[in-house]
Amino acid sequence: MDQGILRQYLYDHIPLSQAMQVEVLSAQPEGVVLGAPLPPNINHQETIFGGSASAVAILAAWSLLHVRLQHEGVHSRLVIQSNTMEYQLPIAGSFTARSYLEPDADWPRFLRTCLLYTSDAADDTPCV
Numbered sequence: 001m002d003q004g005i006l007r008q009y010l011y012d013h014i015p016l017s018q019a020m021q022v023e024v025l026s027a028q029p030e031g032v033v034l035g036a037p038l039p040p041n042i043n044h045q046e047t048i049f050g051g052s053a054s055a056v057a058i059l060a061a062w063s064l065l066h067v068r069l070q071h072e073g074v075h076s077r078l079v080i081q082s083n084t085m086e087y088q089l090p091i092a093g094s095f096t097a098r099s100y101l102e103p104d105a106d107w108p109r110f111l112r113t114c115l116l117y118t119s120d121a122a123d124d125t126p127c128v
Contacts, residue, residue: 001027001067009066010059017059020052024063029071031100032064038093048091058083060099068107069114076114 003024011018021040026033034056041052058080069076101107 001070003027006032006063006067010063014059016055020055022056022059025096027063027067029068031098032060032067033096033098034060034063035094035096038095045090046092048093048095050085050087053087053091053095053097054083054085056095056097057085057099060097064099064101068101069111072111074111074115 003026006027007022007024010022010024019040020036023035024032025035036048036052036056038048041048043049062078062080065078069078
């Protein structure tokens, strides 16, 4: 997927991404890399706000699924079901979040499950 198209999709559908000035650095079915600058994501310690780091990580994961499903011609509404994150060190400047599938990831199983839940319900059923 074109990086500009994904960035505009995020800005149009997830307005927080625009407020955080998220940039799409790479958008391929194999992986997505997003970046964000310090100024709109700064905290009282002049480092990245933890919520911003978490939001960009979630956006990267969501974007990977979005790009991959689009690549395969699958229409879906993705909803993130859960998220955990550990903050080991402060982030003192611009940062990136990378999302990719592990080589042993069971993508076909995920796709079957996603299609099962969306095909048996109304068109607006999300794939989580």
